[in-house]
Amino acid sequence: MTTTLDPDLTDETAPHRVVTAMRGSLPGIDLDDSPTTLAAHRTDRSAMPGDPDPLVLARPASTEQVSALLAYANAHRIPVVPQGTLTGVAGAASAISRAILLDLTAMDAIIRIDADDMIAVAQPGVIVADLAAAAADRGLFYAPDPASAQIATLGGNVATNAGGMRCIKYGVTRESVRSLEVVLADGTVLRTRPSTIKTVGGLDLTGLIVGSEGTLAVVTEITVKLLPAPGPERGVLGLFPSVAQGLSATNRIAAGPRTPARLEFMDGRCLEAIRKHIPDAPVPAEANAWALAVTDARDGAEEDLASFEKIFADAGATTVQRADSAEELEAILEARRQLQPSARGLLGGSVEGDIAVPRSALANFSARVAEVESAYDVTIALGGHVGDGNLHPIVAYTPAEGARERADEAVMTLSRLAQEMGGTMSGEHGVGLEKLPALDTEMAPEALELQRRIKTLFDPNGILNPGKKY
Amino acid sequence: MTTTLDPDLTDETAPHRVVTAMRGSLPGIDLDDSPTTLAAHRTDRSAMPGDPDPLVLARPASTEQVSALLAYANAHRIPVVPQGTLTGVAGAASAISRAILLDLTAMDAIIRIDADDMIAVAQPGVIVADLAAAAADRGLFYAPDPASAQIATLGGNVATNAGGMRCIKYGVTRESVRSLEVVLADGTVLRTRPSTIKTVGGLDLTGLIVGSEGTLAVVTEITVKLLPAPGPERGVLGLFPSVAQGLSATNRIAAGPRTPARLEFMDGRCLEAIRKHIPDAPVPAEANAWALAVTDARDGAEEDLASFEKIFADAGATTVQRADSAEELEAILEARRQLQPSARGLLGGSVEGDIAVPRSALANFSARVAEVESAYDVTIALGGHVGDGNLHPIVAYTPAEGARERADEAVMTLSRLAQEMGGTMSGEHGVGLEKLPALDTEMAPEALELQRRIKTLFDPNGILNPGKKY
Numbered sequence: 040m041t042t043t044l045d046p047d048l049t050d051e052t053a054p055h056r057v058v059t060a061m062r063g064s065l066p067g068i069d070l071d072d073s074p075t076t077l078a079a080h081r082t083d084r085s086a087m088p089g090d091p092d093p094l095v096l097a098r099p100a101s102t103e104q105v106s107a108l109l110a111y112a113n114a115h116r117i118p119v120v121p122q123g124t125l126t127g128v129a130g131a132a133s134a135i136s137r138a139i140l141l142d143l144t145a146m147d148a149i150i151r152i153d154a155d156d157m158i159a160v161a162q163p164g165v166i167v168a169d170l171a172a173a174a175a176d177r178g179l180f181y182a183p184d185p186a187s188a189q190i191a192t193l194g195g196n197v198a199t200n201a202g203g204m205r206c207i208k209y210g211v212t213r214e215s216v217r218s219l220e221v222v223l224a225d226g227t228v229l230r231t232r233p234s235t236i237k238t239v240g241g242l243d244l245t246g247l248i249v250g251s252e253g254t255l256a257v258v259t260e261i262t263v264k265l266l267p268a269p270g271p272e273r274g275v276l277g278l279f280p281s282v283a284q285g286l287s288a289t290n291r292i293a294a295g296p297r298t299p300a301r302l303e304f305m306d307g308r309c310l311e312a313i314r315k316h317i318p319d320a321p322v323p324a325e326a327n328a329w330a331l332a333v334t335d336a337r338d339g340a341e342e343d344l345a346s347f348e349k350i351f352a353d354a355g356a357t358t359v360q361r362a363d364s365a366e367e368l369e370a371i372l373e374a375r376r377q378l379q380p381s382a383r384g385l386l387g388g389s390v391e392g393d394i395a396v397p398r399s400a401l402a403n404f405s406a407r408v409a410e411v412e413s414a415y416d417v418t419i420a421l422g423g424h425v426g427d428g429n430l431h432p433i434v435a436y437t438p439a440e441g442a443r444e445r446a447d448e449a450v451m452t453l454s455r456l457a458q459e460m461g462g463t464m465s466g467e468h469g470v471g472l473e474k475l476p477a478l479d480t481e482m483a484p485e486a487l488e489l490q491r492r493i494k495t496l497f498d499p500n501g502i503l504n505p506g507k508k509y
Numbered sequence: 510m511t512t513t514l515d516p517d518l519t520d521e522t523a524p525h526r527v528v529t530a531m532r533g534s535l536p537g538i539d540l541d542d543s544p545t546t547l548a549a550h551r552t553d554r555s556a557m558p559g560d561p562d563p564l565v566l567a568r569p570a571s572t573e574q575v576s577a578l579l580a581y582a583n584a585h586r587i588p589v590v591p592q593g594t595l596t597g598v599a600g601a602a603s604a605i606s607r608a609i610l611l612d613l614t615a616m617d618a619i620i621r622i623d624a625d626d627m628i629a630v631a632q633p634g635v636i637v638a639d640l641a642a643a644a645a646d647r648g649l650f651y652a653p654d655p656a657s658a659q660i661a662t663l664g665g666n667v668a669t670n671a672g673g674m675r676c677i678k679y680g681v682t683r684e685s686v687r688s689l690e691v692v693l694a695d696g697t698v699l700r701t702r703p704s705t706i707k708t709v710g711g712l713d714l715t716g717l718i719v720g721s722e723g724t725l726a727v728v729t730e731i732t733v734k735l736l737p738a739p740g741p742e743r744g745v746l747g748l749f750p751s752v753a754q755g756l757s758a759t760n761r762i763a764a765g766p767r768t769p770a771r772l773e774f775m776d777g778r779c780l781e782a783i784r785k786h787i788p789d790a791p792v793p794a795e796a797n798a799w800a801l802a803v804t805d806a807r808d809g810a811e812e813d814l815a816s817f818e819k820i821f822a823d824a825g826a827t828t829v830q831r832a833d834s835a836e837e838l839e840a841i842l843e844a845r846r847q848l849q850p851s852a853r854g855l856l857g858g859s860v861e862g863d864i865a866v867p868r869s870a871l872a873n874f875s876a877r878v879a880e881v882e883s884a885y886d887v888t889i890a891l892g893g894h895v896g897d898g899n900l901h902p903i904v905a906y907t908p909a910e911g912a913r914e915r916a917d918e919a920v921m922t923l924s925r926l927a928q929e930m931g932g933t934m935s936g937e938h939g940v941g942l943e944k945l946p947a948l949d950t951e952m953a954p955e956a957l958e959l960q961r962r963i964k965t966l967f968d969p970n971g972i973l974n975p976g977k978k979y
Binding site: 233238246337395398467469481 | 623624625626627628648669670672676677680681683684693697699700701702703704705706707708709710711712713714716717719720721725736737738760763764765766767768806807808809812865866867868869897898899928931932933934935936937938939940944948951952953955956957959960962963964966967
């Protein structure tokens with residue numbers, strides 16, 4: 040996807056002139072081109088630095104303003120990068136040269152929580168945890184719970200089809216999105232479908248736009264489904280002498296009759312990293328695999344926990360420990376959430392993967408990791424949402440000439456391994472910029488071409504987040 | 510959507526010549542142009558008769574044969590109508606003049622049931638109930654359960670995004686489809702995504718094709734997710750003096766903490782029709798509303814039933830009756846399934862709607878029915894899957910000059926009423942041919958146009974089920 044810039048934008052003095060012209064054409068819209076602001080909005084949390092020279096940060100306050108901005112950008116062939124709180128980890132929100140950064144965080148209203156129809160209607164800038172809290176206040180439950188829920192926006196979660204720890208029971212973000220109001224590249228405002236539970240009156244535009252990383256349309260209002268509040272979360276932690284035993288246990292739980300609300304896994308390297316980073320973390324000293332199964336059942340929670348304990352013990356766990364209180368469980372989950380920051384410090388540098396494979400292939404995948412470590416002289420820690428077959432391999436390296444490049448190659452090799460096993464290079468983080476090199480082996484050329492043509496259909500001038508996702 | 514026919518196909522002697530040419534170009538593919546066969550495949554179960562003069566019935570035995578057929582049809586601009594067992598009720602599978610009827614029922618293998626990854630892989634011609642039974646044999650559960658499950662194909666369910674009684678708990682067919690193998694209009698074979706639980710490596714082509722009624726691609730292999738087997742189904746039947754009381758009870762259950770596996774409703778007219786049609790049906794004599802709430806919980810089923818009983822009683826039920834055995838419940842469900850055939854006989858003729866509204870609008874919708882009855886001199890029976898806000902109003906009429914047309918207009922008026930309440934003209938049956946007249950009020954012109962452009966992108970020559978869905 041390439042974008043032809045307005046010729047006026049190609050000389051060095053032009054950006055300021057363009058912003059001045061925008062201010063004239065788009066009165067009332069907050070446009071900020073201060074270097075400090077632009078620098079702060081250059082890069083998301085990925086390792087993919089955005090371009091240093093975006094045009095301006097626009098902070099629309101309404102759907103009408105988003106529409107006016109896109110119509111202007113489309114007419115002048117100016118790229119647009121939708122942004123939230125920049126918590127993405129694949130570069131989808133990183134800046135593009137001479138682009139409008141479309142900051143949607145000012146559109147942060149929870150418009151409505153409807154307890155009868157069990158839906159919430161919100162603007163894209165609302166923080167996910169705030170939406171979940173507002174639902175909880177009404178006795179309801181917004182299920183998606185990515186690790187970034189406290190800091191990420193709902194719009195960003197929709198753009199990336201965010202996952203998290205609760206997907207094994209409740210599905211990914213797409214499965215909670217009922218309908219969207221979106222603005223197309225030319226400024227047209229569209230509702231994707233009625234907010235009824237069922238409709239077959241059209242194609243599934245909603246699902247198509249969810250996960251499209253801001254490349255098809257800009258989402259300005261989101262209707263999500265809410266669920267009855269679950270029971271309190273309680274869990275069982277198991278420690279195992281081997282990765283194979285740990286994965287055998289988690290696979291038995293996942294394929295069993297009692298679907299957990301969370302099913303997490305870490306190998307010995309992960310535990311080592313966390314202990315090093317947080318000396319008092321509730322992570323026992325010696326184990327090669329750590330597994331956590333959580334229930335939030337309103338009925339049968341006790342039976343769930345007993346079943347998890349038995350499966351852990353049968354699989355050879357050396358420790359089986361129940362977390363019955365919210366505090367105990369939260370401490371365990373917090374340690375798990377600290378895996379990424381911890382692993383970064385393991386050797387000095389690290390890169391993170393996001394592979395997913397069929398659950399039955401997890402053990403095979405883990406068995407291939409040692410050869411990747413040797414090939415690239417890196418250390419790999421394996422952890423993730425094994426209930427979904429989704430691992431985030433952390434490739435750690437000792438900073439040195441070429442070490443970072445070798446780590447990136449190791450992540451690519453792990454992605455290819457996952458793809459060969461019927462899996463994907465990205466279970467939940469998105470493609471953004473970071474995973475573009477793994478696209479060619481992810482899908483057939485015809486499938487990729489079809490997606491690029493859908494992108495072009497939605498955005499003929501290629502202004503929406505060009506160069507990302509495809 | 511119009512299709513330009515090959516000029517050779519426009520004179521009367523041409524069809525036989527074309528079929529002869531097809532036989533030469535497509536050796537080994539079962540092509541049947543006997544008048545008896547074509548007549549039997551002319552019309553689905555809708556009130557929309559197919560065109561009387563399709564070209565040929567093709568019965569491919571493999572994806573390769575489907576690919577060869579589509580490549581041929583695309584090159585010669587011959588329309589293609591994918592067909593299963595013709596159980597659809599909106600005309601999506603009805604014949605088109607000079608078209609190839611693509612009968613996929615010979616591709617009926619269950620390729621694989623994987624209990625570890627909890628998926629089934631099947632060809633489109635498999636009967637839905639057979640797939641469900643094969644899953645049950647492995648202790649697993651295929652959730653979608655449309656009324657036609659015993660006779661409809663999985664491919665047809667995917668094409669129409671079939672609903673049914675269990676959607677309130679398990680969602681529509683789309684939510685059970687993991688990935689698809691499809692053949693595009695030009696014969697290209699494509700896999701929509703890996704069969705992993707999560708992937709964000711591309712756009713959601715799977716969800717886009719599900720429910721597209723054979724207009725975007727022909728589905729040749731389907732991977733569905735399976736769930737742990739639920740507990741035995743048990744239910745509570747409530748009878749109410751008024752529709753308002755019945756709907757108030759079902760809405761309280763639907764929005765409550767104990768999500769039922771089925772939540773069905775019929776008004777007094779429905780009951781009258783069933784009693785008339787099946788004298789010994791377990792449908793009590795005098796009531797203006799009938800509601801059934803079913804649980805299949807493995808844990809807490811007893812509490813579910815007690816909760817349903819209390820809500821029914823609190824809402825003013827005159828009778829609250831538990832169905833504890835599978836036999837009792839099945840008899841009640843069977844009576845419910847007989848509603849459509851029964852209602853047909855109520856006055857002599859009937860037409861059925863398929864509206865869905867937000868649940869909170871059900872009572873308002875039902876309150877408006879009397880004025881529609883007066884306006885069109887028809888009798889309307891209201892029943893359906895109220896847990897999803899999905900009603901199938903049966904518009905009955907005494908056969909007479911113009912009566913059928915008035916009934917059709919009444920259905921259209923009910924569709925518009927639903928749309929005005931934030932709803933849809935089709936909750937689960939599809940658009941096909943029957944609902945085309947209600948499209949313009951279903952969505953904004955821009956949304957409809959975008960969908961038609963997606964159709965054209967997938968099928969530039971307009972050969973796939975032209976004239977349907979959009």
